[in-house]
Amino acid sequence: MALRIGLMFLAVFLLLWTPATAQDLPPDQQLPPVASPTHRVDVNQLPVLDTTPAFNPDVATQQWLARLSPEARAKSDAYAEGGYMLQFVDLTYGLGVAALLLWLQISARIRDWAEELTRGRAWQVMLYAVVYIAAITVMTLPLSIYEGYVREHDFGLSNQTFLQWAGDFATMFAVTLAAAVIFLPLLYAAIRAARQAWWLWGAGLAILFMIFMLVIYPVAIAPLFNHYSPLPETPLKQQILSLARANGVPADTVWVADESRQSSRISANVSGFLGTTQISLNDNLLNQGTTDEVLAVVGHEMGHYVLGHTLRMVLLFGLVILAGFGFVALGCRHATDLFGGNWQVRQPDDVAGLPLIVALMSIFLFLAMPVTNSITRTTEREADLFGVNAVRKPDAFASVVLKLSSYRKLDPGPVEEAIFFDHPSGKNRIAMMMNWKAEHIRDLDIRDSVRDNPH
Numbered sequence: 225m226a227l228r229i230g231l232m233f234l235a236v237f238l239l240l241w242t243p244a245t246a247q248d249l250p251p252d253q254q255l256p257p258v259a260s261p262t263h264r265v266d267v268n269q270l271p272v273l274d275t276t277p278a279f280n281p282d283v284a285t286q287q288w289l290a291r292l293s294p295e296a297r298a299k300s301d302a303y304a305e306g307g308y309m310l311q312f313v314d315l316t317y318g319l320g321v322a323a324l325l326l327w328l329q330i331s332a333r334i335r336d337w338a339e340e341l342t343r344g345r346a347w348q349v350m351l352y353a354v355v356y357i358a359a360i361t362v363m364t365l366p367l368s369i370y371e372g373y374v375r376e377h378d379f380g381l382s383n384q385t386f387l388q389w390a391g392d393f394a395t396m397f398a399v400t401l402a403a404a405v406i407f408l409p410l411l412y413a414a415i416r417a418a419r420q421a422w423w424l425w426g427a428g429l430a431i432l433f434m435i436f437m438l439v440i441y442p443v444a445i446a447p448l449f450n451h452y453s454p455l456p457e458t459p460l461k462q463q464i465l466s467l468a469r470a471n472g473v474p475a476d477t478v479w480v481a482d483e484s485r486q487s488s489r490i491s492a493n494v495s496g497f498l499g500t501t502q503i504s505l506n507d508n509l510l511n512q513g514t515t516d517e518v519l520a521v522v523g524h525e526m527g528h529y530v531l532g533h534t535l536r537m538v539l540l541f542g543l544v545i546l547a548g549f550g551f552v553a554l555g556c557r558h559a560t561d562l563f564g565g566n567w568q569v570r571q572p573d574d575v576a577g578l579p580l581i582v583a584l585m586s587i588f589l590f591l592a593m594p595v596t597n598s599i600t601r602t603t604e605r606e607a608d609l610f611g612v613n614a615v616r617k618p619d620a621f622a623s624v625v626l627k628l629s630s631y632r633k634l635d636p637g638p639v640e641e642a643i644f645f646d647h648p649s650g651k652n653r654i655a656m657m658m659n660w661k662a663e664h665i666r667d668l669d670i671r672d673s674v675r676d677n678p679h
């Protein structure tokens with residue numbers, strides 16, 4: 225009896241006893257000691273199961289690009305390339321209009337008429353400005369109708385009837401007229417006061433005027449074209465407000481614009497300056513985008529806000545404006561020396577020379593396009609990176625980029641991108657997102673997103 229009980233204990237002991245002790249195992253298989261109140265487990269010593277999914281950012285980028293059908297891609301390429309041509313056409317057409325106004329002495333006659341009506345210099349400039357703006361609007365009308373209405377319909381981007389389009393065009397004309405009537409008398413007063421250094425004063429005034437327009441745009445100009453309403457009370461709004469609080473953006477600054485009345489383009493922007501800054505999404509984005517896509521776009525727009533991009537743009541475009549006025553002043557001096565007699569245009573304080581100033585400035589801005597586009601493109605790139613860091617939805621942003629390709633060429637050449645693109649190309653933006661994803665692939669949220677969506 226005692227022997228059997230002893231054998232049973234031995235059998236149980238043998239069954240429970242594991243022959244391989246911790247010390248016998250190779251070092252990488254050694255188990256940590258079992259936790260006890262007096263012996264804590266060092267988490268860092270626990271074996272790690274590597275669950276990192278395979279992710280190649282280049283392949284993922286190519287997979288995203290392949291989602292756009294060849295037909296859709298050909299269409300957006302054609303739209304973009306037509307746009308490049310139109311910029312050149314606009315310039316030459318505008319120069320042609322200026323040449324007509326000067327060589328046919330129409331500009332000189334408008335000035336003479338204004339001088340007959342009133343002796344006040346500011347009033348003369350205002351009268352001239354009204355006739356000048358009306359004249360160039362009428363002379364460029366065929367081009368405006370083609371670019372703003374016909375072509376947009378050809379590419380299926382416009383939702384407007386001709387009358388609706390004409391209404392917006394007329395509003396824009398009124399805004400331009402009001403801006404010219406305020407700005408030009410000030411400019412010519414500065415030209416008269418400053419003489420040789422007039423371009424410095426002109427640039428200073430133009431910069432102040434740009435700031436003025438930026439400040440009043442969201443409160444006085446944008447509402448002329450669209451209705452702005454606060455984001456409706458939805459779970460999405462709570463997520464956006466949370467994102468805003470997390471990133472130090474005043475929480476009541478997200479608005480929705482009814483831009484579907486103009487087009488089907490999805491869009492969002494930050495507008496305003498010095499107290500009027502606001503973030504607005506358009507209704508197309510809310511209707512066509514998923515929650516993640518909207519958040520990804522909002523993150524980008526918050527990037528502009530948090531990184532102080534408006535101020536940076538004012539400073540950098542201020543330098544461009546300064547250079548532009550220098551170019552215009554030099555060009556004006558030479559051109560009026562040569563042709564002032566034919567045009568009956570006296571030296572720069574003569575308002576009849578305005579078509580020349582406008583022509584020279586448009587040549588300068590055309591030549592400066594790689595600079596101005598690169599300024600905005602690098603700013604947009606920063607906002608993309610801010611957005612993905614804040615929202616952590618690289619795939620949702622890539623998906624939005626693909627949707628934007630209805631009006632933006634997806635994969636231009638590097639020179640084409642440097643000259644014509646005010647945003648990074650779709651391909652570069654998607655590649656940026658996929659590279660971000662590759663660098664965050666061990667983070668739980670990103671790792672899981674790869675499992676859900678192999679891209």
Ligand SMILES: [Zn+2]
Nearest residue numbers: 524528604607
């Ligand atoms: Zn942007």
